[in-house]
Amino acid sequence: MAQQVEPDTATINKKRLVALSSTFALGYSALLVSLNKAWYSKEERSDFHFFDDNSQWKQVDKVGHFWGAFHESRAGIDMLRWAGLPDQKAILLGGLTGILLQTPIEIFDGYQTEYGASVGDLIANTVGSATVVAQELAWNEVRIMPKYSFHTTRYADMRPNVLGSSLGEQALKDYNGQTYWLSVDVAAFLPETSKYPKWLNIAVGYGAEEIVYNSASGNEALGLDAHRQYYLSPDLNLMHFKGRSKIWNTALYVLSIVKVPAPALEYNRKSGFKLHALYF
Structure with a gap:
């Protein structure tokens, strides 16, 4: 804080x-x-x-x-x-x-x-x-921290002028590979005497996949079915690890905008529930 x-x-x-x-x-x-x-x-x-x-x-x-x-x-x-x-x-x-x-x-x-x-x-x-x-x-x-994660997808190659032709552009433009999270600092809502680990957050995520065009017909022409994805995953409360070093604390502050890769439970309407051993 x-x-x-x-x-x-x-x-x-x-x-x-x-x-x-x-x-x-x-x-x-x-x-x-x-x-x-x-x-x-x-x-x-x-x-x-x-x-x-x-x-x-x-x-x-x-x-x-x-x-x-x-x-x-x-x-x-x-x-x-x-x-x-x-x-x-x-x-x-x-x-x-x-x-x-x-x-x-x-x-x-x-x-x-x-x-x-x-x-x-x-x-x-x-x-x-x-x-x-x-x-x-x-x-x-801040007790509820929005976070971001990204992984490359095959969809960017289908429309690189819109979804990005380089890794940097894809991280910005390819919505198929982006997941946004709300990482909740559970310990902050509990009494100080609670034994719940202060470094462990719970994050809920949102993303989508098979979206190359804005229109459903455009995606369907490519054999794609655009759909939403919902996630539940543990997360690290990086700010809990602050120390005396200003450089270290600044690094944690910047990195706290990104979701740490971790196991995740996904739900989407196409394949139902899916467990990821490590999700980016």
């Missing part, structure tokens, strides 16, 4: 705040340039418009927006705490980070001929940021 700074004793560290602002501006500019090159450079442009894509990709993309906005706001909150802002102000201002970072992406989308800006994406971004703010205000810590 991040250390809470009381409003009446907090002193803003101006050097840290300036460094934070400068790094944020430079890093975000580089991110937008990279994203534009990886995702939008080969797309045909048009006038800005909205596009209803809420029924597409089995909503895996919407969950991805939720995950991204959550962790961007989580980082924003903790960085403002590091800069010395009073805790509640850090939560409320830092909590806007996910929305601020994700909105320009929707602006990019709005100029794409084949699709456009998505109201559903904007809602998912807002819910993601609001979820971390709600947890911080209620518990002064």
